[in-house]
Amino acid sequence: MTEGKAGGPASNLRQEQLHELTIKLTKHIVMLEDRKTDIMIRLMDLTLDEAKDSKLQQAEQGLAEVEKQLGNTRTQLDRVKFCEQTANTALPAHTPLIEAITPTEASGLMTDGNGIKEWHPYIHHYNEQNKDQLTALHHLPRYTNDDEEGDDIETFLDKFQHELSTYGLPLDNYWTHLLPVCFVIEDDKWLRSHVSPSLGWRQAHTSIVHHFAGEKIHYQFTMELFQYKTHPNESPSAFVSQYWQHCSQSQCKGQ
Incomplete structure (x- = not known):
């Protein structure tokens, strides 16, 4: 007993x-x-x-x-x-588990013999030509790093998290499948080259924000420099001096 x-x-x-x-x-x-x-x-x-x-x-x-x-x-x-x-x-009553x-x-992911996740070699990128066909992706936000009117990277990632949460998709399981299609091809190439698909969402989020926030500032600064012009009656030496002063005062000093 x-x-x-x-x-x-x-x-x-x-x-x-x-x-x-x-x-x-x-x-x-x-x-x-x-x-x-x-x-x-x-x-x-x-x-x-x-x-x-x-x-x-x-x-x-x-x-x-x-x-x-x-x-x-x-x-x-x-x-x-x-x-x-x-x-x-x-x-509790237990029904037999089905085979895996x-x-x-x-x-969107593949796993090698050591259990290390790898990026899938091909992703359908959303663009003007195929946007009517990729209906399943309509609700996902888009990010363009050189779009001055678009969201900053943190706002974009917040929207991405919200959409996945709305559809009940766990971020750690799905970010590697769905985030690449939100980027233009150039940004997706950076993602695949510098961020491991084995990372959890929090670690990946930190890496992505650090990179794209810096890239955004660098792009805006570069555009400012291209638009920098001489003033009437300004000598070449004075222009060069003002140009380098503008560089030294920017957020991209040293880049």
């Missing part, structure tokens, strides 16, 4: 079972999130496919099924965690 008490053999066995079940459910949720990401990227790619109708329908059905499985698995995980905290609660689905090439 004492075996069922807290700390007894039965209690310890039950805790081990619950812990093992928690690990399995957590891994299953991660797998389903990866599968959901793959399907989301496929849906974006299929907007450029001429024979898209049947494929789109299949992808949408697959997405609905994955979201259903995610909901069920999260419910099970919540029940297991509750049971771990309650000594006399019976183990291998990520497709449509994924």
